[in-house]
């Protein structure tokens with residue numbers, strides 16, 4: 001294979017190549033802008049199966065359901081003019097790696113020199129199809145979903161059922177309560193948010209919900225949804241034998257990766273997403289990294305040096321942007337100029353008037369310690385530990401401290417922290433089990449730390465285990 | 468006009484909610500709820516808010532599609 | 546040059562007009578200890594990270610006993626410390642209570658709606674320049690403006706404002722790191738304590754009055770009290786009011802004065818602002834970077850040993866964060882010694898950062914924006930009478946004592 005970087009071919013690509021981006025949402029848009037910022041002047045095509053211009057999803061479960069912002073008002077601002085070809089309302093249906101072609105649902109196909117896949121995820125529907133089709137059963141992923149759900153909430157349903165108390169489900173419950181609607185939340189785990197933040201913090205979330213009048217039922221599953229003769233949702237049956245009468249049910253059971261269109265392409269794409277290297281290059285099914293296919297955003301799984309090179313799938317807004325920027329940069333750079341995607345996972349959620357933020361990967365943790373504030377006051381900072389180092393932190397209304405903990409994580413600082421802090425309470429004196437439902441413990445790894453303040457300045461230091 | 472706030476960067480300093488209360492409101496002490504598409508009449512206030520944000524978390528797009536408020540960059544120089 | 550020399554030079558009045566070359570020298574060692582005195586932090590990222598570090602305390606009671614002895618303790622034994630000198634959770638509780646009648650989430654529009662009133666105060670003061678070819682910007686404008694604003698906000702009667710000038714002046718001067726002989730320091734402290742006691746008893750009386758017959762002002766709202774945090778005690782209210790008065794006052798004077806000084810030194814920028822008043826928004830941010838009214842934070846200490854930039858700051862050490870130096874750090878800002886009114890990516894430290902970030906910054910911004918646009922619009926051919934102007938002694942709240950400006954006339 002001829003070297004791509006040193007001869008003129010990279011220059012040619014940058015000048016007059018064709019780049020196709022499949023998935024025209026947050027990651028796709030930010031990648032496109034970065035490509036232009038990086039000086040790519042060739043043809044740029046964005047393919048998206050939704051008919052809308054790229055829009056922002058986080059407001060859909062917050063401002064939009066509260067009725068403060070119309071569902072079609074969350075269009076993403078452009079950072080710059082793009083000069084791109086938009087193929088909106090058309091799905092990509094197949095990929096031919098050898099011919100470097102993307103096939104589209106309208107029969108057309110697009111040739112590419114570089115391909116970026118940002119097809120994200122979609123809401124997992126209610127598993128029983130007939131029940132899912134009942135009038136009043138919703139999911140929430142797209143602005144169309146949000147518009148429909150909002151319309152239905154406006155009609156003042158007698159009770160709303162939220163199935164699954166993850167972040168989205170909890171935010172929906174919060175919005176409903178704020179609108180004065182009766183809400184039942186059914187969660188299979190022991191508490192809301194337990195999968196993302198563990199049982200200790202989950203307990204705080206549970207109290208928060210109950211204080212705000214949510215009928216929260218944990219350790220219970222919805223076993224069936226029942227409609228009336230007109231096909232309208234009437235009630236839900238729960239695994240504890242009880243029945244709840246509801247007019248609206250929102251299914252918040254997580255997401256499915258949009259990878260079906262790649263099924264026979266030879267790319268390493270499956271239900272868990274598309275695996276890629278730290279430089280965002282996709283792996284093929286043989287585990288060999290491709291040169292011209294890149295991945296970013298919710299659909300990607302990429303190894304993170306800070307977390308034992310585990311492949312992380314992050315359904316995080318910030319990850320979509322950071323990874324898109326790295327992927328775009330690497331698509332038009334020579335191998336030595338490429339950058340790794342070493343973004344430290346960060347997330348926020350707003351519910352019941354509380355600002356919840358996290359950094360790092362809480363579910364990897366075995367222990368947690370409340371370093372500042374108090375769980376009872378719902379105003380605290382907690383650090384998560386794994387094998388003697390701090391790997392995550394969460395704040396409830398204490399966001400101003402979070403960047404300190406992010407640096408601790410990036411420097412692989414010891415856990416429990418060896419120092420005292422302001423606002424340390426008795427409950428913060430020793431760590432307790434973080435209490436995650438299904439600890440899938442990764443193996444021991446070498447110590448890796450990050451340094452530098454900006455993406456272009458980030459350095460990875462590697463300390464072999466027995467150095 | 469369209470805008471977006473990087474709520475990972477946002478630390479709830481509420482400067483935006485002081486300066487452009489039509490577009491930015493605090494929900495509780497720290498959570499920010501904003502209007503991603505405020506009325507053009509709010510333009511002056513929104514731009515003041517974007518400039519005042521201590522962590523430069525607010526990205527505003529002009530009517531012509533060009534970026535008017537600087538996006539954040541904690542970049543080192545030199 | 547040794548660190549000792551540097552520290553002395555920072556407080557040395559001779560360097561007040563231009564401390565920036567000293568800061569540049571200081572940045573060669575991002576964290577440096579002055580003999581047996583404070584640790585000085587002078588680079589942007591180090592200051593920034595310490596402002597978000599939960600091991601850093603603003604409560605001087607956490608100083609080690611040795612360090613505490615070398616620091617002049619200026620607390621009023623009859624009043625609780627103001628929240629600027631407290632750590633969470635007490636700090637957070639009092640700040641939330643003070644925020645309730647001032648800003649979001651409970652009173653989001655108070656500052657926003659003061660715009661018209663602020664404009665009138667500014668116009669009135671500038672109208673007073675009529676028939677004069679020269680003014681002292683400090684005495685004739687910068688000083689009276691924020692005093693009036695803060696008094697209206699709190700609800701202090703206009704006829705009492707004159708007394709405030711005296712009290713506020715004395716108290717602000719005390720923030721200056723101690724200088725002179727022990728006897729002189731003691732005398733200075735004596736004056737300060739008296740001013741603080743007088744101010745406190747005045748405020749206590751006023752708060753009591755407002756409790757009995759509330760008006761639409763912050764003191765009344767604080768005295769009424771409500772919400773999950775309960776209410777401030779009467780002494781907490783006095784302490785908080787003094788804080789608002791002092792913090793919102795000397796600082797803004799200096800921002801406006803430094804602003805005009807900088808504009809008059811950069812006539813091209815002055816002209817740009819006159820042509821395009823919207824420029825004032827980024828311009829004030831640049832001013833807060835370039836000539837920050839609060840040059841350094843000398844009140845912090847550490848709850849644990851902190852390793853930073855190759856130095857270990859031991860537990861209980863006094864810590865000085867030199868904000869004005871961080872603002873000129875070439876590792877963070879391109880061309881840091883140039884005043885660029887529309888500088889992009891300007892995350893300055895002028896209002897500090899973290900939980901103690903300036904409480905009044907939205908008001909301060911508005912005041913400075915209105916003041917500078919109006920001064921520039923209305924003064925015909927303004928010129929500095931002397932450059933550099935005489936400075937106040939204070940090295941922390943640094944600014945000119947007087948700023949003579951000559952002009953040809955007033956526009957309408």
Ligand SMILES: Cc1cc2nc3c(=O)[nH]c(=O)nc-3n(C[C@H](O)[C@H](O)[C@H](O)COP(=O)(O)OP(=O)(O)OC[C@H]3O[C@@H](n4cnc5c(N)ncnc54)[C@H](O)[C@@H]3O)c2cc1C
Pocket residue numbers: 022023024025026027028047048049050056057058059060061090091092093118119120121122140141142168258261296297298299314315316317318320346347348349350
């Ligand atoms: C209701 C809601 C609330 C959220 N709140 C938060 C929050 O508070 N904080 C946070 O950090 N994150 C939040 N998120 C997550 C965040 O929105 C996502 O991480 C982000 O949208 C990911 O962007 P993406 O571009 O990778 O994927 P997506 O936004 O999912 O975009 C993928 C796009 O590709 C399209 N597509 C899929 N298949 C094809 C195909 N074959 N051909 C063409 N196009 C295709 C999809 O229709 C979609 O438009 C929230 C998400 C939702 C839904």
Ligand code: HEM
Pocket residue numbers: 603628629630640695788789792793794796797800837838839842844894895896897900901902903904905906908909
């Ligand atoms: C140009 C004007 C101003 C500047 C440069 C300024 C600067 C600062 C700085 C740097 C701090 C941090 C102090 C620390 O961390 O110890 C601060 C805190 C504070 N400021 Fe300002 N300030 C200004 C105007 C105001 C105004 C107008 C008010 C009141 C209305 C005000 C009220 C406060 C208060 C109460 C604090 C303490 C906050 C806390 O500890 O939580 N300031 N200010």
Ligand code: SF4
Pocket residue numbers: 472476477478479480481482483484491499519520521522523524525
């Ligand atoms: S000013 Fe910036 S940090 Fe503060 S609330 Fe608004 S967006 Fe967040």
